[in-house]
Structure formats: structure tokens, C-alpha cells
Amino acid sequence: MNWITNYVRPRINSIFSRREMPENLWHKCSECGTMLFHRELSDNLNVCTNCGHHMAITPRERFNALFDGGVFTEVAVPEPKADPLQFRDQKKYPDRMKAAQKATGEKEAMLVANGEIGRTPIIATAQDFSFMGGSMGMYVGNAIIAAAEEAVKLKRPLILFSAAGGARMQEGILSLMQMPRTTVAVEMLKEAGLPYIVVLTHPTTGGVTASYAMLGDVHISEPNALICFAGPRVIEQTIREKLPEGFQRAEYLLDHGMLDRVTKRTEMRDELITITRMLMNQPPAVRGDLPAPEPVAETAKDPAEEAPAEK
Ligand SMILES: [Zn+2]
Numbered sequence: 400m401n402w403i404t405n406y407v408r409p410r411i412n413s414i415f416s417r418r419e420m421p422e423n424l425w426h427k428c429s430e431c432g433t434m435l436f437h438r439e440l441s442d443n444l445n446v447c448t449n450c451g452h453h454m455a456i457t458p459r460e461r462f463n464a465l466f467d468g469g470v471f472t473e474v475a476v477p478e479p480k481a482d483p484l485q486f487r488d489q490k491k492y493p494d495r496m497k498a499a500q501k502a503t504g505e506k507e508a509m510l511v512a513n514g515e516i517g518r519t520p521i522i523a524t525a526q527d528f529s530f531m532g533g534s535m536g537m538y539v540g541n542a543i544i545a546a547a548e549e550a551v552k553l554k555r556p557l558i559l560f561s562a563a564g565g566a567r568m569q570e571g572i573l574s575l576m577q578m579p580r581t582t583v584a585v586e587m588l589k590e591a592g593l594p595y596i597v598v599l600t601h602p603t604t605g606g607v608t609a610s611y612a613m614l615g616d617v618h619i620s621e622p623n624a625l626i627c628f629a630g631p632r633v634i635e636q637t638i639r640e641k642l643p644e645g646f647q648r649a650e651y652l653l654d655h656g657m658l659d660r661v662t663k664r665t666e667m668r669d670e671l672i673t674i675t676r677m678l679m680n681q682p683p684a685v686r687g688d689l690p691a692p693e694p695v696a697e698t699a700k701d702p703a704e705e706a707p708a709e710k
Pocket residue numbers: 428429430431432433447448449450451452
């Protein structure tokens with residue numbers, strides 16, 4: 400319009416916007432409030448360097464740190480029928496799916512991978528809480544079956560990382576059917592004499608706790624993870640009693656015999672190597688001899704970088 404709006408204002412804006420800090424460089428710990436530099440945080444697997452609080456980690460970041468050299472291939476999962484009930488709450492189910500896919504850059508709430516840890520070949524599968532609360536729908540059921548079938552075919556142990564708010568209500572009864580389906584899948588591993596190790600992460604609740612997350616040969620949890628069927632608030636309101644300190648948290652469940660181990664995320668890889676080698680009747684890993692995992696790559700959502708690396 401005039402000299403001020405066309406020239407002066409854009410110049411001023413550009414000077415000020417240049418000074419702004421990129422928003423995602425720092426992350427505030429939700430437990431102790433410390434500001435953590437994003438690279439330092441991802442190098443420490445999203446565990447607060449000040450208080451040790453375990454923050455959420457995506458399956459892809461976890462697998463990059465878990466597998467030798469960060470190398471793994473994805474196991475294909477059969478696609479279920481989309482939106483079988485034509486479900487709609489405030490939003491249509493397909494719209495919710497699209498939003499979750501856009502926000503996470505993943506297709507669904509579970510990732511299945513084939514690779515080696517400490518030179519021991521394994522199949523691993525991890526649930527993504529950031530994808531619709533990691534909810535167990537038909538895809539998650541298919542993913543666990545695909546993981547179990549792959550493990551049986553290749554005679555490898557299966558390691559599952561659980562994180563879920565429960566069943567996916569948008570799929571109604573079809574999501575609940577994943578409980579018996581995944582139980583049968585776990586049974587396939589047991590019949591084949593292969594170890595099934597469950598790593599429970601915060602939070603693992605609902606139908607997931609009532610099926611495949613509690614059927615492992617070994618149950619390990621990350622510190623302070625909430626693991627329950629019904630949450631503490633629901634129980635407190637039902638029985639009208641004050642619940643004990645730390646109720647349904649990992650350490651409490653370890654004390655009461657529900658878990659075998661509570662292990663820090665930064666020590667999880669070594670522990671999983673030891674346990675899988677022990678259960679597969681292999682000699683213990685020699686420390687220093689094993690290839691170290693690569694540091695977690697910057698989460699650039701470039702499709703070329705996202706392609707699984709070939710072994
Ligand atoms: Zn902290």
C-alpha cells in the first residue's frame with residue numbers, strides 16, 4: 400500500500416523473527432522442570448539427565464538405539480479393513496487416523512522389526528503411545544501375529560515393548576478380539592520353545608495388560624511406569640479408599656511379584672542381550688566385543704532416510 404507497510408514492516412519482522420529461538424531445541428522435563436537440550440536428551444534415550452525421569456520414546460528411536468549399529472528391517476504387517484464400523488465420535492475414525500499419521504509420521508501404532516542385538520538375531524515389536532494412545536486395534540493384533548510368525552519361522556526370540564491406553568474403541572468388539580488373537584500368537588512362540596520377553600513402558604493399561612503384555616516369559620519394566628488394567632483413579636472412586644503410595648507403578652508391582660525386573664532405559668539393551676542369550680542357550684556376550692548402537696538419529700522425516708537400512 401505504502402512505503403511503511405510494504406518495506407519497513409517486513410524488514411522489522413524479519414529482524415525479530417531471526418532472533419527467535421527454534422522452539423524445539425529445548426525440552427522441559429515434566430518431572431523436575433529442568434530444561435534439557437534436545438540432542439543431549441535424545442542421546443540419553445529421552446531420559447532426563449537430571450532426575451532420571453523416563454519420557455516417551457517412539458518405536459523408531461527405540462529401535463535405532465536397540466539394534467546393533469541401529470540397523471533393522473521392518474517386518475510387513477497385513478493391512479486390516481479400514482473403519483469397519485464407520486465409527487464417528489466428534490471426528491470420523493478415518494480423520495483421526497489421518498491426523499495421527501500426520502503427527503507421528505507412522506502408519507499405525509505398532510512397528511515390527513527384524514535385526515540383531517549383541518549379535519543375537521531377534522524380532523522386536525514396539526507400540527507407539529503417541530499414535531492414538533498406542534491403542535490396540537486390528538492392526539496392532541496383525542502386527543503381533545506377524546511378529547510371532549516371523550519369530551517362529553526364523554527361530555528367534557520375540558521382544559515386545561508395550562505402551563497403550565487399552566483397546567481402540569473406534570473398532571469396538573473387533574479391537575477386543577485382538578486379546579484372544581494375540582494370546583494365540585504368544586502360544587505359537589511357546590509351542591516353538593522360543594522366548595517371549597515383554598518390556599512394559601509407561602503407560603501399559605487396559606486390554607493390553609489383560610492379554611499379550613502379561614504373557615511373557617520375562618517381564619521387565621522401565622522405572623515408574625504405570626501398569627494396570629483399570630487406572631488408580633477408577634479404583635479409588637470404586638472402593639472409596641486411599642490407595643498406597645506408588646500404587647500400580649513399576650516398583651510397587653515388582654515388590655508384589657507382578658514383574659521380574661525394573662530396568663533403566665539406558666541399561667535395557669545390555670539386559671535384553673544378557674537375557675536373550677541366556678534363554679537361547681548361547682554363551683554370554685563379551686563386553687567391548689559387541690558393536691555399539693549408533694546414537695539416535697535426528698528425527699528428520701525425510702522418506703529416503705526413513706527407509707529401513709539393509710543389512
Ligand atoms: Zn527431570
